[in-house]
Amino acid sequence: MTMLTSLAxxxxxxxxxxxxxxxxxxxxxxxxxxxFIPLELAGEANGPLAALVGDDPxxxxxxxxxxxxxxxxxxxxxxxxxxxxxxYIDSFADADIGEDExxxxxxxxxxxxxxxLGFTRLLGRSTRFRRTQGEYAVPESVPLLGxxxxxxxxxxxxxxxxxxxxxxxxxxxxxxxxxSAMEDGHLAALLAxxxxxxxxxxxxxxxxxxxxxxxxxxxxxxxxxxxxDVLEGRVRAVRSAxxxxxEGGLNRAQAGFAAALRSQLEPTWSLxxxxxxxxxxxxxxxxxxKRWERDRWSFSGHVRRLADDGAPQARRDNAVRAAQRxxxxxxxxxxxxxQAAFEDPLVMAEQRMSGEAFAGxxxxxxxxxxxxxxxxxxxxxxxxxxxxxxxxxxxxxxxxVVRATGTRQDAIVRIVEPGDEAGAxxxxxxxxxxxxxxxxxxxxxxxxxxGVPAVGEFLIATTLTGDFQPxxxxxxxxxxxxxxxxxxxxxxxxxxxxxxxWS
Amino acid sequence: MPDPVDARLDRLRGRAxxxxxxARTISALATNPGCARRALMDAxxxxxxxxxxxxxxxxxxxxxxxxxxxxxxxxxQVKENGAAPLLGLLRDHLRLPIEEAGYxxxxxxxxxxxxxVRYARTRQVLTSADKNQGTLFDHPLLRLKIAGRHAYxxxxxxxxxxxxxxxxxxxxxxxxxxxxxxxxxxxxxxxQSAVYVHALRDLLGGDPExxxxxxxxxxxxxxxxxxxxxxxxxxxxxxxxxxxxxxIGRIDELLEKFPEDLTFDLDPAxxxxxxxxxxxxxxxxxxxxxxxxxxxxxxxxxxxxxxCRDEARGTTAxxxxxxxxxxxxxxxxxxxxxxxxxxxxxxxxxEVAAQLRHGSALRTEILxxxx
Numbered sequence: 014m015t016m017l018t019s020l021a022x023x024x025x026x027x028x029x030x031x032x033x034x035x036x037x038x039x040x041x042x043x044x045x046x047x048x049f050i051p052l053e054l055a056g057e058a059n060g061p062l063a064a065l066v067g068d069d070p071x072x073x074x075x076x077x078x079x080x081x082x083x084x085x086x087x088x089x090x091x092x093x094x095x096x097x098x099x100x101y102i103d104s105f106a107d108a109d110i111g112e113d114e115x116x117x118x119x120x121x122x123x124x125x126x127x128x129x130l131g132f133t134r135l136l137g138r139s140t141r142f143r144r145t146q147g148e149y150a151v152p153e154s155v156p157l158l159g160x161x162x163x164x165x166x167x168x169x170x171x172x173x174x175x176x177x178x179x180x181x182x183x184x185x186x187x188x189x190x191x192x193s194a195m196e197d198g199h200l201a202a203l204l205a206x207x208x209x210x211x212x213x214x215x216x217x218x219x220x221x222x223x224x225x226x227x228x229x230x231x232x233x234x235x236x237x238x239x240x241x242d243v244l245e246g247r248v249r250a251v252r253s254a255x256x257x258x259x260e261g262g263l264n265r266a267q268a269g270f271a272a273a274l275r276s277q278l279e280p281t282w283s284l285x286x287x288x289x290x291x292x293x294x295x296x297x298x299x300x301x302x303k304r305w306e307r308d309r310w311s312f313s314g315h316v317r318r319l320a321d322d323g324a325p326q327a328r329r330d331n332a333v334r335a336a337q338r339x340x341x342x343x344x345x346x347x348x349x350x351x352q353a354a355f356e357d358p359l360v361m362a363e364q365r366m367s368g369e370a371f372a373g374x375x376x377x378x379x380x381x382x383x384x385x386x387x388x389x390x391x392x393x394x395x396x397x398x399x400x401x402x403x404x405x406x407x408x409x410x411x412x413x414v415v416r417a418t419g420t421r422q423d424a425i426v427r428i429v430e431p432g433d434e435a436g437a438x439x440x441x442x443x444x445x446x447x448x449x450x451x452x453x454x455x456x457x458x459x460x461x462x463x464g465v466p467a468v469g470e471f472l473i474a475t476t477l478t479g480d481f482q483p484x485x486x487x488x489x490x491x492x493x494x495x496x497x498x499x500x501x502x503x504x505x506x507x508x509x510x511x512x513x514x515w516s
Numbered sequence: 517m518p519d520p521v522d523a524r525l526d527r528l529r530g531r532a533x534x535x536x537x538x539a540r541t542i543s544a545l546a547t548n549p550g551c552a553r554r555a556l557m558d559a560x561x562x563x564x565x566x567x568x569x570x571x572x573x574x575x576x577x578x579x580x581x582x583x584x585x586x587x588x589x590x591x592x593q594v595k596e597n598g599a600a601p602l603l604g605l606l607r608d609h610l611r612l613p614i615e616e617a618g619y620x621x622x623x624x625x626x627x628x629x630x631x632x633v634r635y636a637r638t639r640q641v642l643t644s645a646d647k648n649q650g651t652l653f654d655h656p657l658l659r660l661k662i663a664g665r666h667a668y669x670x671x672x673x674x675x676x677x678x679x680x681x682x683x684x685x686x687x688x689x690x691x692x693x694x695x696x697x698x699x700x701x702x703x704x705x706x707x708q709s710a711v712y713v714h715a716l717r718d719l720l721g722g723d724p725e726x727x728x729x730x731x732x733x734x735x736x737x738x739x740x741x742x743x744x745x746x747x748x749x750x751x752x753x754x755x756x757x758x759x760x761x762x763x764i765g766r767i768d769e770l771l772e773k774f775p776e777d778l779t780f781d782l783d784p785a786x787x788x789x790x791x792x793x794x795x796x797x798x799x800x801x802x803x804x805x806x807x808x809x810x811x812x813x814x815x816x817x818x819x820x821x822x823x824c825r826d827e828a829r830g831t832t833a834x835x836x837x838x839x840x841x842x843x844x845x846x847x848x849x850x851x852x853x854x855x856x857x858x859x860x861x862x863x864x865x866x867e868v869a870a871q872l873r874h875g876s877a878l879r880t881e882i883l884x885x886x887x
Contacts, residue, residue, distance in 0.1 A: 019842035020856060020875040022835050023849045024887070036882070056583030058691030058739050135693065139739050193812035193836035223576070240580035328694045362878040366871070401877060403870075514740035 015363045018189050026191030029214030031206040035187045037357050038295035041175035041305040043121035047101050048073075048285045050125055050278055051132045053233040054081040055240055059135035061090055062235070063271075065278040066097050070286045075278065079251040079270045087515055088151045091140050095154035102161060106316045119305070119312040122165050122177040123289070125200050125231035125281055130169050130179050132233040137162030141325040142510035149512035156325065163326045164315045172346040173304040176312065180288045181231075187295060191216055200284050201228035208291055229277040231284065239277060247273050300352035327504050332497035333490050340485060351477045355415065361473060368405030370475035371446060373398045380465045382449075383458065392460045395427060397447045398472050404429055404444045406476055414448060415473040416466060422453035424474065448474060521665065521768050525560040530781020534561030537667040539708035542660065544817035546707075546760035552770055553808040554818060555663055559767045562780045564819035570782060570792045571800045573822035576815065587689035591672075594687055594734055594743050599652050599674070601743065602685070605734060606676060609745040610683065617650035617676070622657060631668040635659050639719050642675070642682075650678040652685075658715035664766040673712055676732075682720070684712045684731040691736045692744055702748070705733055710753035729754065778802060812836050844868035857887050 021032040047068045054060040063077040074097050078090045102120045110116060124130055141159025143151045165177040185197050190206035196219070197203045205218030213221070222228045225236045235244065247270040254262035330338060354361045354370075364370035377397040384393040396414070406412065406426055414424045428447035454464035466472055493500045541558055548554060557564050568575050594602045598619040606612060622638060629637075638657045645651050653676075658669045674685040686709055690701045709731035720726045729751045737744035780802055784790035803823065810828040812835075814821040828834040832843050832852060843852045844865065855861050856876040861869035876887045 016842050016871055017875050017878065019835070019839040020852075020872065020879070022839050023832070023843075023852055023856075026830075026835060026849050027853060033883075054582055055580035056586035056689060058693060058736065138693065191835070193834065194838070195812040195815060195836065235580070237578035237580040237583075240582055241578070245581055358882045362882060365878060366874060401874075403874065513738060514742070 016366050017359070017363055021189035022191060025189055025206065025215070029191065029216050030209065031188040031190045031215055033187060034189045034359060035295070035357055036359050037298040038292060039173070039186060039298055039301070039353055039357070040178055040183050040292065041121075041297060041301045041308070042289065042292055043118070043175075046121040046123045046289065047098065048123045048282065048289075049098075049129070049133070050231065050281050050285065051129060051136070051233050052235055052274065052277065053132060055235060055237070057081070059132065059139055061087060061136065063274040063278060064094060065275075065282050066094065068101055070282075073279070073282050075271060075275050077271045077274050079248070079267050080255075081248075084515060088143075088155055091136070091155045091158060092152040095152070095158035098158060098161065099154055105312070110313065112317075115306070115309045115313040116316070117309075119176060119309045121175060123285060124177065124179055125285060126181045126198060127179050128233050129231075130166065130177065133162050133177065134166035134169075137164075137166055138328075139513075139515050142506070142513065144506070144511040147511070148508070157319070157323075160319060160323065160325055161315075167326070168308070168311060170342060171311075172342065172349045173301065174308055174311075175301070175305060176308050180285055183292060184288055187292070190219070192219060199223065200231040200281065200288070204284055204287055204291075208287065228280050228284075231281040232278075235277060239273075243273050298353065298356045300349075300356055304349075324504065324506070331490060331501035332493050333487055337487050340487075344484070354475065354477050355419075355421070361415075361475065364475055364477060365402045365473075368403050370473060370477070371398070371400040371402035371404045371406070371444070372471065372473040373400030373402070375466045375468050375470050375472055376445065377447075378465060378468050380460065390458050392450075392454050392458065392464075394450050394454075394460065394465045395447050396424075396450060396466055396472070397428075397445055398474065399445050401443055404446055406446075406474075410476060411478065412448060412474045412476055413478050414450065414466075415475070417471050420453065423451045423478075424448040425451060426474075446474070521771065524771050524776070525767070527777075527779055528556065528560040529562045530779050531784055532561075532563045532566065532780075532782060535563055536561065537660070537662070537669055539669065539671055539711045540704075540817075542662065542667070542669070542711050543704070543707045543757075545662070545764065546757055547813060547817065548809055548811065549760045549763040551809040552765070553803070553806045553820065553824070555764055555767065556770060556806050557780065557820070559663055559665060559667075560780070563782075566782060566792065567780055567799065567803065568819045568823060570794070571796050571803065571823060573820070573826065575819040576822065583689070590689045590736060590741055590743070591687050593741065595654070599654070602674070602687075602734065603650075603652065605743060605745045606683075606685070606732065609732060609747065610676075610678075612650060612678065614650045614678070617652055617678075618646075619652045619654065621654040623655040631657070631659075635668065635719075642677070643720065645677050647677075647680045650676065652676050656716075656719075658712065658719060660711065660715045660718065660761075662761060663764045663770070664768060669711070669715060671708075671712055673709075675712075675716060680726065682716060682727045684709050684716065684727065685734060686712075686731065687734045689736065691738065692746060693738050697735065697746075702733075706731075706748050706750050707753045707757070709733075709748060710750040710757050713750060714754060714757055774805060778805060810834060843872070853887065 018034050021034050025032045045068050048066065050065045051061060052063045054062045060081055061078060062081050063075065065073045065075055067073045076090055076093045078086045080086050105116055105118050105120050108116060124133060137159045140155050141163050143149070143156045143159065145151060145153045145156065168174045168176045181198055181200055181203055184203055184207060188207050190197055190203060192202065192206065199222070201222035202219040205222040206215035209215045209218035225238065229239065230236050250266040251263065251270050254266040354364055361370060365372060375396050376399045379395040382394050383390050408426050408429055410426045412424050412426060413421045415421050425448065426446060427449050430445040431443065450465065455461035488494065491500050537558060545554055545558055565575055603617050620641065634657045642653060642656065652674050654674050655670060655672070656675055658671060659666050660669060676683045676685055686705055688705055690697055713727050713729065713731065717724055717727045730747045730749050733746045733748055734743050735746070736742065780799065781794065782792035782799070783794035785793055808824040808827065810824040811833055814824060825834060830849055831847055832840040832849055844867070846852045846865070846868065852872060855865065855869040856872035858873060880886055
């Protein structure tokens with residue numbers, strides 16, 4: 014976090030309402046996302062208990078397991094989930110496309126919080142290696158679901174990918190509340206700050222939202238009081254009706270069990286769609302068009318991969334793939350940081366706070382200045398910007414100058430002159446920075462019209478350049494050096510993975 | 517003659533059954549060594565959970581029976597037949613040259629004597645153990661010096677001894693999946709193990725060589741209940757624990773700041789349920805005499821967190837460490853906002869005040885608002 018976010022938190026605390034910390038939306042939102050709220054049994058590793066899932070706010074599907082430790086029921090539950098998730102995914106892959114094409118749109122999963130992402134990843138892990146024939150056969154859709162959930166979970170690590178989003182993460186990326194980041198992890202309290210009910214401050218609403226009776230946890234963990242006071246009894250009722258062979262009683266007990274879990278899930282369901290509406294209220298940043306395009310390509314590639322051989326993703330990346338992936342994630346992140354700053358003045362403001370960018374009016378422009386030391390005489394105008402921002406950029410450093418129109422030109426910092434207090438009071442800034450423009454003026458000796466800012470124009474200069482960084486060279490998988498374990502063995506599906514315990 | 521500090525602490529606790537420290541309370545205290553309220557309550561063994569509930573600030577956490585059942589089942593599975601499955605795991609992990617090992621369960625051996633007596637007996641058994649025969653000691657009673665006083669711990673752990681060197685073994689029920697577990701849970705287990713290593717070294721006379729810094733975590737593998745062993749190097753956590761324990765003020769000095777008659781007694785009704793009868797406001801004002809040091813992290817570790825959070829409203833600490841640090845340690849949100857609005861700062865606040873004014877100016881420029 015930064016000073017600006019902290020300041021926004023302080024203001025939110027004072028005003029009793031969350032403050033926007035972004036001017037545009039930095040996630041893509043599908044017009045038809047699939048909301049997925051999983052619950053797991055306490056103490057179990059990814060032991061599903063229930064889920065509420067669907068792409069229509071009016072029609073959530075409730076899936077429960079009344080005997081949570083039973084392996085057959087778990088796989089039946091996974092198959093029920095697949096029966097909703099897979100048709101949803103397929104509905105985006107229905108067109109005939111060529112090898113070098115991507116589908117028009119892609120699916121989008123929304124989970125409540127980072128725990129929901131973790132659950133998705135583990136559910137993918139525990140189902141993708143299963144076999145549909147032989148000794149440990151599971152329904153055909155189960156391993157396919159696993160390969161899809163694994164795909165979504167892996168994409169969640171890619172900067173600015175929106176194929177799967179955690180709602181608390183998406184909301185806290187755009188709003189600062191008057192509570193701590195830790196308390197923001199509670200979806201109901203977070204939304205209470207952002208969008209309090211009429212007649213209440215965010216602070217009051219957040220306090221009320223901490224009542225687990227009214228707003229149960231958004232999962233995957235259930236509230237211990239619910240487990241001990243309600244769930245335990247319902248599980249017992251189902252068990253004793255099953256033991257007694259009482260079919261009517263079993264139906265009633267199972268209905269009671271499902272109703273209890275529905276009560277824990279439905280409040281979160283409405284919060285998820287409230288979050289969607291709030292996020293939709295923000296205009297999407299332009300750079301996300303390109304990022305979503307990448308998501309669509311990635312999705313299309315996975316559809317093709319599953320159609321070709323469909324082997325499950327490895328348990329762990331081999332050394333080369335891990336290094337490639339990490340490097341590409343880092344380069345993506347740098348690229349996104351720059352794009353976000355150029356499109357969102359509040360993000361750029363963080364650069365300005367840190368001294369890596371500054372903004373202000375052009376106070377002096379030497380538009381006719383040229384450089385004739387090279388083969389060709391080139392325009393090299395000097396522009397002096399008066400800024401109130403603290404400038405930590407040194408002379409000689411390359412910067413990008415962002416014009417009022419949004420166009421960006423390269424420049425080099427030539428003079429940094431600290432201003433005086435009197436200047437600050439007149440509002441013309443405390444520092445005068447002179448930069449030499451080096452691009453965006455055409456190929457002639459004199460700059461093209463508009464190629465040089467006029468006196469009075471508002472300019473931002475930043476060390477964020479966003480210039481293309483070539484990818485490092487990586488060895489082929491077969492040439493993994495011995496320092497990294499040598500070439501990894503090929504994955505061969507085996508009985509042990511297919512029959513792995515899951516209970 | 518009873519120790520005067522003990523008498524004061526007994527008085528503070530009142531008629532409630534004393535709550536014993538465990539590794540979790542120690543690591544919670546160690547993460548917030550500046551909290552006098554927690555230090556006093558824990559030293560006196562007051563029931564923070566009941567106090568929180570009676571004053572209207574019921575703690576936001578508890579434990580699910582499902583998790584308890586699962587944890588107990590896993591533990592007894594590993595310890596069945598005199599801990600034979602555990603020994604098998606340790607043999608592979610520590611490359612033990614032995615076929616068999618003894619198993620000594622202090623739970624059965626110590627009975628209900630006073631802590632001091634049980635501690636002395638534990639020490640006697642541990643120090644006189646046959647060095648050439650491996651032995652698993654289950655539930656040893658350990659002791660730790662906190663705030664100048666001894667706190668007794670009865671941890672759920674096994675100390676394995678061979679050739680005079682001990683290994684701390686902890687059995688946890690969170691899963692290790694493809695070699696990875698929930699980092700928060702591993703971190704908590706590591707700090708707990710470090711507390712035990714510290715206490716056990718103390719018991720054995722302080723020689724660090726006698727207790728290995730590599731502790732042994734036994735947890736279910738992947739999605740099964742098959743146990744898998746992982747070694748955790750807790751040297752870093754040991755340094756943290758020692759430093760933090762040293763930072764907790766001495767209890768006797770702390771007690772001097774408060775009136776003799778201060779008590780957190782709940783005035784329990786006679787009978788089995790011992791319902792608290794003390795006026796909640798009266799109890800609250802007693803609690804409030806002792807200063808707390810609230811941080812949002814308390815929400816997951818301390819039963820009194822809602823009470824302290826309520827008091828901390830309006831402070832920068834309540835918004836989290838990042839905010840407090842960004843504001844250069846300014847205590848109140850209102851003071852920080854005043855500086856952002858241009859009020860004159862104290863000489864030592866000039867730098868942060870300039871930052872706050874800068875932030876405020878940027879908001880005005882971009883959002884068109886005036887703070």
